[in-house]
Amino acid sequence: MRLSELLDEVRAEAPPPRYDVDAVVAAGRRLRWRRRVTAVAAVVLAVTAVVTVPQLTTDRRPSRHTVPAVRVSPSTTPAATLGYAFTGYTAGRFRVEEPGEAIAGWNLNPITDVKDPDRCRLNCYLGVRGIPVTDPRFPRERSRTATEPINGRPAYWLVDRDMGFLVLLWQYADDAWAFVSRPNYRTESDAPMTRDDMRRIAEAFRPGSTRTVPTPFRPSYLPAGWRLTGSRGMTGWSGATLRNAATIAGMPADRTITVIKPPRAADLLELVLAPLGKNKTPTAEPICVRQKDGGYCRMRLPDRDAVLDVRGGTALSLADLRRIIEGLTVADPRKPGTWTPITAAFPAAAQFTVVK
Template identity: 25%
Template sequence: MRSDLAELLREARTAVPPPRFDIEDAVAAGRRRRMRRRAGWAGTTGAATLALGLAATVLAPHLGRSPDPVAGSASPRTPQFAFPADPLIGNIQAADLEGTLRMSGTVLVAPTFQAALVTRPDLPGVRIEDDGTRHEYGIAAAVVVVYRPGAFDAAAFTGGEPVSVDGRPGRYLTSYQIGTGRPGGPAVAWQYAEYAWAVIAATDQRPAPSLEQLLGLAVALRSGEPRVPSLAFRLGTVPAGFTVQAAGTADPGLTVSLPGESFVSLVNPGGQEIALTLHPSWWGEHHGTAGEASCPQQGLCYTTSPDGKWQVEADGRQEAGDDELLAMLRSITFADPANPYTWFPLTTAVPSS
């Protein structure tokens, strides 16, 4: 096991730049985007809800660390889940829990983890446009984060209630803070394999998933068919030195699933990041001209599809210059975001710099 782990971590290090994009970065990206929007969720109030994210301190992975198992327990020899060798391929298998909760396949993948969203089919989010138009979309009831072996420190769960996930040891916390301005919610962390952990954390309290539901979702976690992420747009150019660090089909804050959404994070060896997100135009606050690119504020630029229905946001984290962002946006080729069969595999969606 030790030699396999060492080889896996060597591959993760050599295939991508030094890991910068982790759960903490995903949360920060989603929080920044939400704070810039006028969007509202049905049954929620104010910016505190829009700033919903994951608990970065607990969920931030530490590549190369192999945390000890929970005291007095040992994970089974046969793993419940196995990662692909490629650090940017996802393979969480979708599952339904008695028709009440639905776990997606992988919606976000990075070198040290992959994530899925749990939604309630009977409880969509609703956005009301200024003209009275209603748009429904899925709000995550919980987030499933599966970490590569050695990438998660489970110390925060040590004091939790011992639980068993199909014979695998874990811990349950009743109050696990997953965002600012919100009370903590229930969460389960368990060993799906030796030195390997997964976490299911509630992100919606209407009501929060029960312990029984969380454990049911945990038991349902399985490796599915490995899939290369696809994007609903293709870049013609990227700045020198930038390579893909994370990609997926969910809001980078891992709290909402929008139709047609695509996300990719690019980093360079110096740690500079550019995040690009495609979303429906009705979701964004910036209303640009169809087919044109612009920067309403420094380090934050947009382009709109020729039909005006979709936008790509380029967020340079106030580090990339507007000229770099605009060059990327003007090089974009749109697929049909409403038809995933037209999307571009990640391997061709982002050219080598």
């Protein structure tokens, strides 16, 4: 992997200036690790179990460019735990951040050292699996060792060889697992958190009641056969990812914590809402461009101070992408309180379904 690629990866989440080049490279690798974990759904389509994503209400009127499209009724299926979301919490000096994403598979949530925010930056995570799974495994794990039960349930220490992370994996309910991870150091005092800290975070975890994750997108049109596999967002920025049902059905229903190569961009449909940067000058009319691995349509939302992108793989035509972007209703990216649960924002036909 080239240094330039790693620098590109961490440009948006760069470490503080006091870090050297080695720290930047390490941060880039950790960021890639995090994205690989959350990018892939290790489940198969079949029996309904809908991804939970909040639908947004918006005061934005549809653009005059919106094409006529058949409006689909929001899903009324009860929320499932596929995109598991819970309330953040504090354990000692560490804070597990409120998750702002729903992913088909494992959801990663950053852990912050309240007293020294830089210490755990891009280093420490809580991973939670909402879909039932028995005896989950990292694909390249080593030295799995049983440890004292956590809240009366099995727990294990292991090292993920893919990134050299120390992992505390435990069962928090029947066929429900979570893990706390941080870089593995030879000298424990160099680590951003101790093993005791990791245990305290695990012991303090309580699933509580599920909640849906919000999205600013409300599509009036989506091509047939595409399923929502992920949604994440924060104030000012949001994204939603869909995959073709055929590519999802080809994935194994397994127990693997998927630190693996993410799907190709050519196999994805992505909706991205980002702040309008100084160097971005898209027009209020959609601009659509064909590329080797697909294409994209982009437009400026003047009343939102934002740029809206719809990116699709080779299976989607520019006409499809244009119809999607022109049919999107978008809430204010700066006001997450106006967003909608994904179960209501996306049509029932686009909801992700799984079989255990």
